[in-house]
Amino acid sequence: MAPGVFTIGVSLIIALLIRPVFLLTQNYLRVRNLGFPVVISPFGRRNAFWLIVQRSLAPIFIRLSSIGGPFSIFNFIHYSANTSFFHSRYFLHKWYGPVFFIVSPGATQLLIADAPTADEVQTRRKDFVKNEAMYGPLNVYGRNVVTQNGEGWARHRRITTPPFNERNSSLVWKESLLQANDMLKSWVAMSDSGVYTVANDSMTLALNVLMAAGFGKRFEFGGSTKGEQNEDAMASYRAALGMVLKNLTKAIITSKLMKFPAWAIPKQWLEMKNALDEVGTFMHKLVEDERAGVNEKSPERDNLMSALLRASDNEAMGKGKIGLSDDEIVGNLFIYNVAGHDTTSNTIAYVVTLLSTDTSVQEWLREEIRSVLGEEEDVEKWDYEKDFPRLKRCLALMYETLRLYGPVFYLPRYTAESYQTLSIQGKEVIIPPRVHVFVNSATLHTLTSYWGADSAEWRPSRWLDENEEFLQPPPGMFNPWTHGPRVCPGKKFGQVEFVAVIARLLKNGKVRPKLNANEKIEDAIVRINEVILDSALDVTLNMNHPEKAPVVWETVA
Numbered sequence: 001m002a003p004g005v006f007t008i009g010v011s012l013i014i015a016l017l018i019r020p021v022f023l024l025t026q027n028y029l030r031v032r033n034l035g036f037p038v039v040i041s042p043f044g045r046r047n048a049f050w051l052i053v054q055r056s057l058a059p060i061f062i063r064l065s066s067i068g069g070p071f072s073i074f075n076f077i078h079y080s081a082n083t084s085f086f087h088s089r090y091f092l093h094k095w096y097g098p099v100f101f102i103v104s105p106g107a108t109q110l111l112i113a114d115a116p117t118a119d120e121v122q123t124r125r126k127d128f129v130k131n132e133a134m135y136g137p138l139n140v141y142g143r144n145v146v147t148q149n150g151e152g153w154a155r156h157r158r159i160t161t162p163p164f165n166e167r168n169s170s171l172v173w174k175e176s177l178l179q180a181n182d183m184l185k186s187w188v189a190m191s192d193s194g195v196y197t198v199a200n201d202s203m204t205l206a207l208n209v210l211m212a213a214g215f216g217k218r219f220e221f222g223g224s225t226k227g228e229q230n231e232d233a234m235a236s237y238r239a240a241l242g243m244v245l246k247n248l249t250k251a252i253i254t255s256k257l258m259k260f261p262a263w264a265i266p267k268q269w270l271e272m273k274n275a276l277d278e279v280g281t282f283m284h285k286l287v288e289d290e291r292a293g294v295n296e297k298s299p300e301r302d303n304l305m306s307a308l309l310r311a312s313d314n315e316a317m318g319k320g321k322i323g324l325s326d327d328e329i330v331g332n333l334f335i336y337n338v339a340g341h342d343t344t345s346n347t348i349a350y351v352v353t354l355l356s357t358d359t360s361v362q363e364w365l366r367e368e369i370r371s372v373l374g375e376e377e378d379v380e381k382w383d384y385e386k387d388f389p390r391l392k393r394c395l396a397l398m399y400e401t402l403r404l405y406g407p408v409f410y411l412p413r414y415t416a417e418s419y420q421t422l423s424i425q426g427k428e429v430i431i432p433p434r435v436h437v438f439v440n441s442a443t444l445h446t447l448t449s450y451w452g453a454d455s456a457e458w459r460p461s462r463w464l465d466e467n468e469e470f471l472q473p474p475p476g477m478f479n480p481w482t483h484g485p486r487v488c489p490g491k492k493f494g495q496v497e498f499v500a501v502i503a504r505l506l507k508n509g510k511v512r513p514k515l516n517a518n519e520k521i522e523d524a525i526v527r528i529n530e531v532i533l534d535s536a537l538d539v540t541l542n543m544n545h546p547e548k549a550p551v552v553w554e555t556v557a
């Protein structure tokens, strides 16, 4: 007799329930004898069902886990929810130790908050790779340095990093000062109403610095273009790129719809599709134009794009080398914009908000800025080579802000199809294939055993000794840019931009919270700290409601 609909339905439900249990058990058995705690999570971080329901369920699980005892089975929530690394900081590792596994039906994960082990994982790029399935969606216009491993990565890296040289840093310095100058003027002009747009304005600034240093096209902070040619097309491209970068998750999802005709795409996604189309077409056109210039041996230009094309063409001329295809050049131009935008702009947004709560840090910084830059008011005369290395307190401010509010607070790696031996706290451990290895920077950056009892406190001076020399934590303990072969190629770019912006803002400016009616300053500081802690991971860490922490900028004599 043929099985009835009921029997098929029940079998399907049983199969659907049994499969995850089977997979979970399988993953558990793979690691249970390796000598480290194994935490069981019913959901993987990227499980579609969990992604939808976690907003409602996570707070309940967090409350249950805080009861302890048998309820500690809910501790997985301090790993599995989207923002848990940031919110839990060192707590999860306090329960389970510096290294432990978390298994779910879909994945086996190894969490590391031990500096020497974290260092080893970061430096062994061939053994602990990026999971290409996870990074694939970032190939929006073509393969690029972020998404590749092995020889492909080495080629992208070799060609794309030479433009990040001192000449480029000097361009970044100059442009960041000009942008910050205009931003400060516009903020001071709003001293009556308060500035509610710090996060947005920081994005505008970061985008304009990328446009100038990346494409040699200047935009004033207010938005008008200063290029000599192609002004309308360039301004429209900048607007489209801004839209893509500000809504990156939506852009990545929309990029999967690019091949569909416009009528088949929901209206609310169409605008994003058009922006992505425009960015792609424009970047290809820039590459074509620039290539024509390069082939005619046009005078050397300073920006990243022309340097990238030269490097790619030079490599292709070398024996047996293949350079980058135009799709790969565009893929890299896009990814450098992505990687260089939110990271720097979010850091600036956090720091302005944090500074508004602490006048003593502002005064400490201003003392250095004024002693380095003296009476000179014209930012065009501030000298990158001479001044940047002396602004150590400003750089310490960046380090401290990245320690607690870094845009990348864990580094995901993968053992792929190989076994990998890893030395963990004196033991040689064989990690099985298909294990996701997470360097948990959020924990490494806040462990009291590494940073002292005040590890959760934002204290920029902790980075300098009594001679104002930078303190260097041991390898693996502080990883905001990662290190080893995959170290962020924009590290110096971001540092120069950050220091220039801070120097300009604080030399003659001071910031305080905009108070609500009848609010005392102490209460405003509590409110602002809550706004800062109410952060979430989109592609990078962002405040959910930065507009709830408006600030007032004033000039200072």
Ligand code: HEM
Pocket: 145, 146, 147, 157, 335, 336, 337, 339, 340, 341, 343, 344, 347, 402, 406, 407, 408, 411, 412, 479, 480, 481, 482, 485, 486, 487, 488, 489, 490, 491, 493, 494, 495
């Ligand atoms: C505050 C500023 C920045 C921070 C905190 C930061 C952080 C990072 C981190 C942690 C990584 C490694 C991610 C991983 O391996 O999983 C990375 C990679 C990367 N960053 Fe940055 N970044 C910043 C600014 C920039 C800028 C300004 C650019 C370019 C203009 C840039 C371009 C890149 C690229 C292309 C990679 C991939 C490198 C590779 O995989 O070989 N970053 N960044």
